[in-house]
Amino acid sequence: MSKIHVTATVNGDSVEFLADPRETLLDALRDHLGLIGSKEGCGTGDCGACSVLLDGRLVSACLVLGVEAEGHEIETIEGMAGPDGTLHPLQRKFIEHAALQCGFCTPGFLVASKALLAKTPDPTEEEVRYWLAGNLCRCTGYDKIIRAVMDAAAEMRGAA
Amino acid sequence: MHYHTPASFEEAVRIAASAGGVTRFLAGGTDVLVQLRAGAVTPDDLIDLKHIPGVHDIAATPQGGWRIGVAVSGAELGEHAALKRDWPGVVEAMELVGSTQVQGRATLTGNLCNGSPAADSVPALVAAGARVAVTGPQGSREMAVEQVPTGPGKTALGPGDLITAITLPPRGAGGGDAYQRFIPRTEMDIAVVGCAVNLTLEGDVITQARVALGAVAPTVMLVPEAAEAIISTTLDSDALEALVKVARSAARPISDKRGTAEFRTDIAGVLARRVAELAYARAKGRAK
Ligand SMILES: Cc1cc2nc3c(=O)[nH]c(=O)nc-3n(C[C@H](O)[C@H](O)[C@H](O)COP(=O)(O)OP(=O)(O)OC[C@H]3O[C@@H](n4cnc5c(N)ncnc54)[C@H](O)[C@@H]3O)c2cc1C
Ligand code: FES
Ligand code: FES
Secondary structure, eight states: OOOEEEEEEETTEEEEEEEOTTOBHHHIIIIISOOOOSOOSOSSSSSOTTEEEETTEEEEGGGSBGGGGTTOEEEOGGGTSOTTOOOOHHHHHHHHTTOOSSOSSHHHHHHHHHHHHHHOSSOOHHHHHHHTTTOOOSSSOSHHHHHHHHHHHHHHHHHO | OEEEOOSSHHHHHHHHHHOOSOEEEESSOTTHHHHHHTTSOOOSEEEEOTTSTTTTOEEEOTTSOEEEETTOBHHHHHTOHHHHHHOHHHHHHHHTSSOHHHHTTOBHHHHHHTTOTTOSHHHHHHHHTOEEEEEETTEEEEEEGGGSEEETTEESOOTTOEEEEEEEOOOOTTEEEEEEEEOSSSSSOOOSEEEEEEEEEETTEEEEEEEEEESSSSSOEEOHHHHHHHTTSOOOHHHHHHHHHHHHHHOOOOOBTTBOHHHHHHHHHHHHHHHHHHHHHHHTTSOO
């Protein structure tokens, strides 16, 4: 199986990897680039644990091929905190509200929530719930997650 | 698996026509990748259409309709205010497909070509009178959307044929369309029944209508008798009664884990009524 050379931008850095065309972007991030923050919960688009931004658009990295990333910009959970490790308001609010237990779903929820707040800085609770309907959590339940997102949104609006 | 990124539709057709094994076109990949992962379909040749110029565009046609590129995602459709104003039913149907993440990739054309009888955008496209431009080894042609699906997972596209764009007709004055589906949850599920209605009014009277049902037959279907039941009426209670009856008798569903045939038949009537009322309210400018 011949591999394809792929060049893309991940969290602002130019990266290169060799991809088997059957590999997903999630495989490429985790196995070739060592970015293991994005998780594989299902591999079939149902759980959102692999959420990343592709040219600013929220997608499931398990439903994109690694070779499709050629020339595109990808943002993952690893790019969310500041370069000095300062947490993003969403990350802080998830901790404050105890919006995680095992944490497996958390990177996906954070990336998806960030995409929501970029588009809709003042969402209603209903909008948050619908936007995050494709992110599943096995442990915490959704209330704390929704509250953390609403609270982070309020803080970010105040700070802006 | 060989991965191709043709720069034109002609090149894509050439690759597909000369490929010997299993071929798939790649639009959003939300069906293709799931089938790949499940081991259900591992294409020998995968032809990515997203590098072809124009496939990401939503453009007004000279006639006043819309031409939608084959790589336009559900999210992009939803963000297009003018398209949404003309064809709210088509846009709302596509927006029901999957999660926000799926919306970032999934396309109308992929939804159509995957051939699911429960595909959400297809009844809305059929009701709207949408057409597809097809290019293949035998040249180019146009088809009505309802001619594309021929059975579960099957389409009328021959080997090497591909869709190059979907066109929606001019909306015109006094028009409205709508789509709704029944699912047991509020999000992230496959339609048990779907129904789309598109109609045009003169004053209060319906002069033209198209009604389509999804998930109640081997393919999405246009139901001309349902349209006849409401044409020349003001969608009064008699017309609605007639519509409900005709929609139920047109339904030929199967029973499966999502619902019994009896339940689906009943719901086909319920949805036809609700969706017709919504399309009518939109045509009157009373609903968004
Ligand atoms: C989690 C999840 C939830 C989903 N929920 C729904 C739902 O609620 N409702 C629903 O209807 N669907 C749903 N789907 C299915 C899927 O998202 C849709 O069918 C989607 O519209 C497919 O579009 P795509 O661009 O991703 O297609 P792709 O996967 O790229 O392609 C699908 C098929 O179409 C063919 N094809 C693509 N483009 C062309 C072309 N131009 N010419 C000829 N053939 C072409 C491909 O060869 C392939 O066979 C869901 C999928 C997932 C993963
Ligand atoms: S791993 Fe991608 S959606 Fe579950
Ligand atoms: S915290 Fe465990 S899956 Fe969400």
